[in-house]
Amino acid sequence: MKNLTKRQEEILNLIKAHILDLGFPPTRADIARSLGFKSPNAAEQHLRAIEKKGFIKILSGASRGIVLSENENDQIPVIGLVAAGGPILAEENIEKTIPRSNNLLSDDIDYYLRVKGDSMVDIGIFEEDLIGVSKSANTKVGSVVVARINNEVTVKTLIEMSQNKVVLRPENQNYNDIIVNPQVEELAIEGSCVALLRESI
Amino acid sequence: MKNLTKRQEEILNLIKAHILDLGFPPTRADIARSLGFKSPNAAEQHLRAIEKKGFIKILSGASRGIVLSENENDQIPVIGLVAAGGPILAEENIEKTIPRSNNLLSDDIDYYLRVKGDSMVDIGIFEEDLIGVSKSANTKVGSVVVARINNEVTVKTLIEMSQNKVVLRPENQNYNDIIVNPQVEELAIEGSCVALLRESI
């Protein structure tokens, strides 16, 4: 999907704002008025350009027939079982997607990860729960993180993190700490857990 | 807000479906076509009636200018601490409301209840968690329910329920079962827990 110009983006935002405000898209004349164009045709041609770039669909003959293209960023992927090797967000790992809800949980969630196993039950993270993962939230000692060790993805509490020693703790007395030397083994902190969803109790 | 007739409700649903499907409201002619009216004026007059009852606002002069009135049912209340005595959903108990998200969790949630105490930690329900409560979901033995005993609201697992004996079990070894005789003590099952949200980990 090609990038929009500054002006085109302005118009797309105007359309979104209009929909949010009134519940339906603006007319060409509405757009022209808002941006000070003296001709509705200016708006028309911008719309054509934006459609060509794939951000909207224009329904011909219908008044206000501007349909916003499905924006993948409005959908949060739910990651089921992560295949060994590939990136977490690879197509084949996506179980489903759920619409990014207003402010139900943190805006900061990049994906949900379905929990496997019982290694975190002591802090109330159960099998089949969905964990909201943020890639950007800073992972400090004490955070619950999504880590990848030698191509296996796991959720644990980060206890220690130095150049040659990383300690990951399962929150379950039946399991032992995982101690990794990142110089020797492959280790990546994929993100940190910021929220939790349980779809059935 | 007065009740809609069957036909009016049908039209309101059609409008909502149109918006959900295409992103903008239908025209009078669209409505007439969908319902088999031979005149767009039939739709017009229905819209007027629906507006009069407060369910929509018609913006005059604007094509497709049908604005859905804010429906309070689109907001799910979050109940903080329940004041003794009054009903759970009383105004003063509502901590905030959150928009009913598409299908993030069950459609069936009437309110969220913020968990106090640690009596349910063994099944992963922690203090400050939000529990999605359904008033209509059938509460059977084994369900986690919201119960009110002598004006105090509590979340427990329903273990037994007969005419003169109801057993509610805390999911925490440190607590004992609560046994109530509904003939003697005041007991109400307010709803059952169908989902869980944790806003921070």
Added chain:
DNA sequence: CAATATACTGTATATAATTACAGTAATTAT
């Protein structure tokens, strides 16, 4: 360096859409 894209003005027109007016008929409220 020509072709294409961007960013508009200005005019015009076909058609999409709202909306008024005139009816009919059945049901419900006062």
Added chain:
DNA sequence: ATAATTACTGTAATTATATACAGTATATTG
């Protein structure tokens, strides 16, 4: 019993809207 509401048909006019065509000027790309 009468008025108001509900639920339509049918016609028509006004206005709202999309959209084509003809330009101008500048920037960007192949």
